[in-house]
Amino acid sequence: MKTRLVQKGDFTMVEDIHETLTPPESGFYWIDADVDDLVLLQPLFHLHDLAVEDCLSEEEQRPALEIYDTHYFIVLNSIRFDDEEIFLRALNIFLGKHYIITVTRQKIQELRAIKPQLWNEEVNSPDRFLYHLVDLVIDNYVSVGDRIEDKIEKLEEDILMNTKKTHLNEIIGLRGEILWLKKMLVPQRDVVATLNRKELRLIDNQLQKYFDDIHDNAVKIVDTFDTLRDLMGNLREAYQASVANRANEIMRIFTALTTIFMPLTFVTGLFGMNFTNVLGILEIPHADIYIFGLMGILGLCMFILFRKKGWI
Template sequence: MGLFTKRYHPPGTTPGTLTAVTRTSEQRPLRISLLDYDEDRITELPDASLADCISHTSDSKASWIHVQGTPEPELLHALGEAFGLHGLALEDVLNSGQRPKAEVYDGQFFVIMGRPVWRDGELSMEQVSLFLLERLVISFHQGEGDPFEPIRRRLRGASNGGFNQRTADYLYYALIDVVIDEGFPLLEILGERIEDLEDELLENPGQGTLNDIHRLKRELLLLRRMLWPHREVLNVLLREEDRLIQPGIKLYLRDCYDHTIHIMELLEAYRDMAASMLDVYLSSVSNRLNENMRILTVIATTFMPLTFIAGLYGMNFDRASPWNMPELGWRYGYPAVVTVMVVVMIGMVGYFRRKDWL
């Protein structure tokens, strides 16, 4: 699937319809984990079944169901029936590649976020979908690896900063914060690439440099397209007055919003630098062409009088007339002409140096 495309249902399909997508190489093995916690305990099922999730009931502070991999329509339909998940939201989960957004449904929040990933020298975006319900968070991620393992480690740790005393809205914030903060190390990688390209531009720019600059600009454009809407997502969560998100949690969401501002400022600065590098490359190529043309012009200009002298004495006139090149019969005629040519060449080179043309 391309960087700027996503899978849609055929025209005329009823909104909220869960239709199986065509199998591609992007399909990931499915794994479901279930986690419960409160002040005194944490219960974790790393390989839970769909039945475990549907039958799960708990009076804990929060429960968390995470679906890792590509979900089937049947699984999404069962989860939707069990927890009252909105059909439009489930359709967006199934059809990955959505633009980041936040939706407020009756008794639930639904958020789609773009997770930037740098893998094998390539930038890609993975969709993360998050539901917040009463004391329950459901997350979906179809990419490689589990992006939320740091949250699990915090919960398992003996000193987790009171995480296990928090309600589900704090867990919801923590998952959002993990996705947003993954933009910083990726921007650091892009910043190092920009520095390398700047050095290459100054030393020896070539066609490969131009290709790298265009590739960098496309990657920055993709990042902007997927990370810019994160601000809108957080604005929706901050503005919405709902008991699912307590007032105290909005302080943490505002911190996330500050992170998105910082990321976008860095991203815009990098885009400006990439645009200026293209101008520098074109200017460098033009200057190098001008330098080559200057050297060739100096060489051609230096040999013009020498060519004239050689052409003049190459004319085969009869020396019977005193006006027909009498010096051709001189004993030292040839050395004299060569000496004149050397003197003329040295004089022109000296003149060019005084003019700073060499």
């Protein structure tokens, strides 16, 4: 657990957690904690039992905003995409009048990225800290959405160039993750809408206007993932069409080859019978050479004709 006194973006480490119980003359306290630290923090800040229970639960948490007497409890989902799998990590936030507590199970990149923003913007209140943190979380979804779209385009190009069985597994897996994300994005959008519209005494009224911009981005992200879901459906149709075209191409080649060998089969059937004289031809010297030559010419002519027609 790390405790910092934030004054106009400057950080001062606090060694004694009990100092944070008294509001500072300027600025606010930021307590960056693990779930295990809640045993100490809950009685100090009178954190609500239900909120603490949600933090300690190992089940997947949906974004939510709970309003209690002395603090708000906010759950957001931080997103991470490593080009193979999408991860959501719960970011639990307790917002008080002079403090903000962030509780996580794993490292979350937004908590590292927010530090220079606090310094640049000279943040001096916990509600403004919350604004910048929510903004980073939502912006990260935009970045991940762009990377997923790039992956879909590359996958579509690979399918059109060289269809493989593994492509279907990639399509099914990526589509499932997009649908899963879509379910989590809707409640997160609603949380941002609540921060934007509802009268919240711990958030400055003028600051709420800035949440309107974040809400617009959240709505756009939901629409973006709707579009990505549709693209995955189109991609699956493209895969199925490519497989069907490939099967048709193979059947066309086999049909052409069969057609080429049909006259050759006729010739061998006609002159391959066990007679000493077939139409008087077998008495001709070197008749077998002429027959092989005829078969070769027939096969070559049909091959050239099929190539000219574009059938093979």
